[in-house]
Amino acid sequence: xxxxxxxxxxxxxxxxxxxxxxxxxxxxxxxxxxxxxxxxxxxxxxxxxxxxxxxxxxxxxxxxxxxxxxxxxxxxxxxxxxxxxxxxxxxxxxxxxxxxxxxxxxxxxxxxxxxxxxxxxxxxxxxxxxxxxxxxxxxxxxxxxxxxxxxxxxxxx
Ligand SMILES: Cc1cc2nc3c(=O)[nH]c(=O)nc-3n(C[C@H](O)[C@H](O)[C@H](O)COP(=O)(O)O)c2cc1C
Numbered sequence: 261x262x263x264x265x266x267x268x269x270x271x272x273x274x275x276x277x278x279x280x281x282x283x284x285x286x287x288x289x290x291x292x293x294x295x296x297x298x299x300x301x302x303x304x305x306x307x308x309x310x311x312x313x314x315x316x317x318x319x320x321x322x323x324x325x326x327x328x329x330x331x332x333x334x335x336x337x338x339x340x341x342x343x344x345x346x347x348x349x350x351x352x353x354x355x356x357x358x359x360x361x362x363x364x365x366x367x368x369x370x371x372x373x374x375x376x377x378x379x380x381x382x383x384x385x386x387x388x389x390x391x392x393x394x395x396x397x398x399x400x401x402x403x404x405x406x407x408x409x410x411x412x413x414x415x416x417x
Contacts (some may be wrong), residue, residue: 263288263306263417266296267339267394268319274341274372275312277396282308282339284409286417293321305364306335306415309357313342313349323356332361335415339404341372341396343388365366365414368407371395 265283269292270274276292283290288308289297301307310325311318318340336357338350349368354364373392376385396404412416 263308264301264304265290266293266299266309266322266325267291267306267308268293268317268322269310269311269312271314272373274396275310275339276294277340278339278370278400279308279350280369280409281312281401281404282310282411283387285405286412293319293325296325301329301331301334304334305329306411306417307338307362308337308339308411309353310339313340314325316349316362318349318353322353323380326353326356327362329360330356334362335365336362337364337368337411339368339407341370343366343374343376343385345370345371345392345400346367366407366411368404368405372398384397 263286265288267279281341283303289312311322324354347367371392376389
């Protein structure tokens with residue numbers, strides 16, 4: 261069964277680190293969203309969509325791409341890295357994927373480092389930024405490995 265990972269990781273390649281773990285463990289093709297313009301989605305039965313979180317949302321580029329797809333009966337999963345590292349941010353994309361006919365088989369998130377002062381004066385962001393330093397770390401990678409093993413089991417890879 262052919263599988264694909266598409267990711268957007270424009271800030272610090274944090275999400276790309278996780279995408280590489282998923283691609284390696286599943287033998288998937290790995291595509292940066294920058295190169296995903298003419299991807300033939302029909303070739304794949306399992307697709308992972310990943311992004312960093314930018315101003316409380318996954319990248320709009322990912323939403324625009326997914327809008328173009330017919331995902332009927334495709335198994336999909338969503339992953340993100342963010343300062344806080346919660347799967348909550350994945351939910352909007354999951355909703356869109358469901359509306360495109362996809363079957364959701366997983367949602368993953370972990371922290372990804374950022375420096376708040378590069379884009380905000382918000383004190384809370386500054387604190388979250390400090391806690392995010394060094395992520396994704398070895399523990400996050402292990403968590404990603406455990407996640408993708410479950411995905412593989414669910415998808416008959
Ligand atoms: C412009 C910008 C906005 C961000 N907004 C949020 C946010 O709303 N919530 C959050 O938890 N992290 C936020 N972050 C932190 C990123 O989600 C985190 O660094 C992520 O790992 C970036 O992924 P990437 O390196 O793959 O692009 C933001 C980072 C940037 C650069």
